Amino acid sequence: MHIESANSAQLAEWEKELSAHYERICQHELSLDITRGKPSAEQLNLSDKLDGILATDYRAADGTDTRNYGGLIGLTCARELGADMLQVPTDEVIAGSNSSLTLMYHAVVTGYLFGFAGNPPWRELKAPKFLCPVPGYDRHFTICEQFDIGMINIPMRGDGPDMDAVEKHIKEDSDIIGIWCVPKYSNPTGDTYSGETVERLAQLGQIANPGFRIFWDNAYSVHDLGHYVSLPSIRSATLENDTIDSVLQFASTSKVTHAGSGIAFVSASSANLDSLKHQMKAMTIGPDKVNQLRHSRFFTEFTTLKNHMHKHADILKPKFDCVLEHLQNGLGDSDLGQWDKPEGGYFVSFNTRPGCAKAVVKLAADAGVKLTPAGATFPYGKDPEDSNIRIAPSFPPLEELDTAMAIFVLCVKLASIRNRLQETG
Secondary structure (H helix, E strand, O other), X not given: OOOOOOOHHHHHHHHHHHHHHXXXXXXOOOOEEEOOOOOOHHHHHOOHHHOXXXXXXXXXXXOOEOOOOOOOOOOHHXXXXXXXXXXXXXXXXXXXXXXXXXXXXXXXXXXXXXXXXXXXXXHHOOOOEEEEEEOOOHHHHHHHHHOOOEEEEEEXXXXXXXXXXXXXXXXXXXXXXXXXXXXXXXXXXXXXXXXXXXXXXHHHHHOOOOOOXXXXXXXXXXXXXXXXXXXXXXXXXXXXXXXXXXXXXXXEOOOOOOOOOOOEEEEOOXXXXXXXXXXXXXXXOOOOHHHHHHHHHHXXXXXXXXXHHHHHHHHHHHHXXXXXXXXXXXXXXOOOEEXXXXXXXXXXXXXXXXXXXXXXXXXXXXXXXXXXXXXXXXXXHOOOOOOEEEEOOOOOOHHHHHHHHHXXXXXXXXXXXXXXXXXXX
């Protein structure tokens, strides 16, 4: 189906046939959900042995009674787990409670209200801004919106953000104080940053506002679907460029164990950690150390965690294959869309023809398939091309995903043809 070269009569015939098929599906009153990247129950079951793993032994190896107050930066054994995930020294890690998003929010609060490492707070700038690789993660953008921090779209290029654009903006605007990065299996494109991209990011501290920080959200550091994909070390690159203060790294076990009760980590230079800890002293007496100890006993070494993630991949890969097979079989020989083929992470990024994404999402919703809102992968929910849709295969059972993707492909065809008919009059 190549609608660009089809005449009006052919388009009208396709529209009639697809509309009839669509109406039949709507009569089934389905309720399918592929909106957010939640682990399935089958994945969550992999970590059920966390419950009861401590028995009556609540003391960490250093003698800490984890049931009590204290331990602002987390248990050493938990920090070691975070260090393994981020490939950094343990003394550069804070282990928190379940959400890395909370730690990112805390880091933005610190930068905005107080400043990092002795630099002025961002709020003193005329118009503080973040660079936002797009399509990207909507919750990053929501944090910026809450603080009225401006956002500038930076296109993703397959090996990371467009670094020419990043460097240009930073050189021209000293009010740019951050960039969001999901460096491995980016949300939603699935891109992994190249060595050149990481090197150029590490050099930004030489030309940016001294308060500038790279928010390195390494959410999918261990979420390979098949073979291991290596991510160059941002820490090593910043050390070589004498810009170690320019980066804050984040990770968690939210999609490793039980999503709502994992451990989150932040890694940074000692100067940045001091800034974070100074604010933490006022807002918390310490994280959930009992849960940190549970995880440390569950993952006795990093090899145990990697083997655990192979089990996740065994569950997830057939779902990603299902999505990609439907896209290829239904849209491969067409001009109706483009999609990525990720090697890990939680999403498949699909681009419709310009001006069709919202229509696809609405058609799918009316047929009983919930998708992430069109535009959600852009700041302010505004996709200038109205083309990007994030597909999240992880949560539904494979049979339901198969049905949802068949409907998705139908909706892409129908929305594209209707849009083309409007264009041609």
